[in-house]
Amino acid sequence: METKDLDYLVGKVAGLILEASKVVVFTGAGHSTESGIPDFRSPGGIWSRFDPDDFTIQKFMSSRETRKMQWQMLVEGGLLKNAEPNQAHYAVAELEKLGKLGCVITQNIDNLHQKAGNSPERVFELHGNMKRVRCMSCDACFPMEDILHRLRKEEIPDCQFCNGILKPDAVFFGEALPQKTLSDATHHSRNCDLFIVIGSSLVVYPAAYMPMYAKEAGAKLVIINLSPTPMDSQATVLIAAKAGEAMAKIMERVRSQVSA
Numbered sequence: 001m002e003t004k005d006l007d008y009l010v011g012k013v014a015g016l017i018l019e020a021s022k023v024v025v026f027t028g029a030g031h032s033t034e035s036g037i038p039d040f041r042s043p044g045g046i047w048s049r050f051d052p053d054d055f056t057i058q059k060f061m062s063s064r065e066t067r068k069m070q071w072q073m074l075v076e077g078g079l080l081k082n083a084e085p086n087q088a089h090y091a092v093a094e095l096e097k098l099g100k101l102g103c104v105i106t107q108n109i110d111n112l113h114q115k116a117g118n119s120p121e122r123v124f125e126l127h128g129n130m131k132r133v134r135c136m137s138c139d140a141c142f143p144m145e146d147i148l149h150r151l152r153k154e155e156i157p158d159c160q161f162c163n164g165i166l167k168p169d170a171v172f173f174g175e176a177l178p179q180k181t182l183s184d185a186t187h188h189s190r191n192c193d194l195f196i197v198i199g200s201s202l203v204v205y206p207a208a209y210m211p212m213y214a215k216e217a218g219a220k221l222v223i224i225n226l227s228p229t230p231m232d233s234q235a236t237v238l239i240a241a242k243a244g245e246a247m248a249k250i251m252e253r254v255r256s257q258v259s260a
């Protein structure tokens, strides 16, 4: 994207943020690629290396063998690496500090919004969080680090309390999304005046309904994404640039106008 075009669009988004009373930020895997976590559908992304059909809850529960393969994908796929927030995360955390952020709705399971400083109660994780592992029998929860340590010894970890099956606290295909999180996210999407999508292909539902709910409720829509999405034609502002660069420039512009 031409720098002059980017600067012009950055100014428009900064203006929308300044006049908004409640901003909802919606993030996808593209928001974390600059933290070294691969996304799913870009060239070289996770679904170009692994088959999504292998990662259903049915397959995970069906046998130790499929569980071993899925744990291997999570480790090799790069979804469990101890990543750091990038500029885009810090920009979204700054939005909260400025009192502009209603909430963050994220499809990501990497905990990076919280790590960057967003209040956990303002982060709605539609697809769960990879920092925890849950027992499918007794519901006990364990930190992922403890389980990774056991995984390295080539064993598939079972619950140390009841020997039940342990599953990462992320939503697998075929699994229901956390209902309260989904209804809270839907409520916020329907009650904001600016909805900013960052780093999502907007092809997975029900998450991808959120920007639609916001538009239906009269909110302005901003999309910051490197490739086209099905909602592009409905965007008030569309920025095809890297999330970190765009969001850092946007918040720089907002800060300069707030302090002026």
Ligand code: APR
Binding pocket: 027, 028, 029, 030, 031, 033, 034, 039, 040, 041, 042, 045, 107, 108, 127, 198, 199, 200, 201, 202, 203, 204, 224, 225, 226, 227, 228, 241, 242, 243, 244
């Ligand atoms: N800046 C801006 N956009 C980026 C960047 C970046 N640095 N890196 C990648 N992108 C864009 C890609 O062009 C792509 O359109 O981010 C988008 C990421 O799309 P997906 O890989 O489909 O990720 P996401 O939309 O989060 O997928 C939704 O699908 O497989 C499931 O559960 C998984 O939560 C995931 C869901």
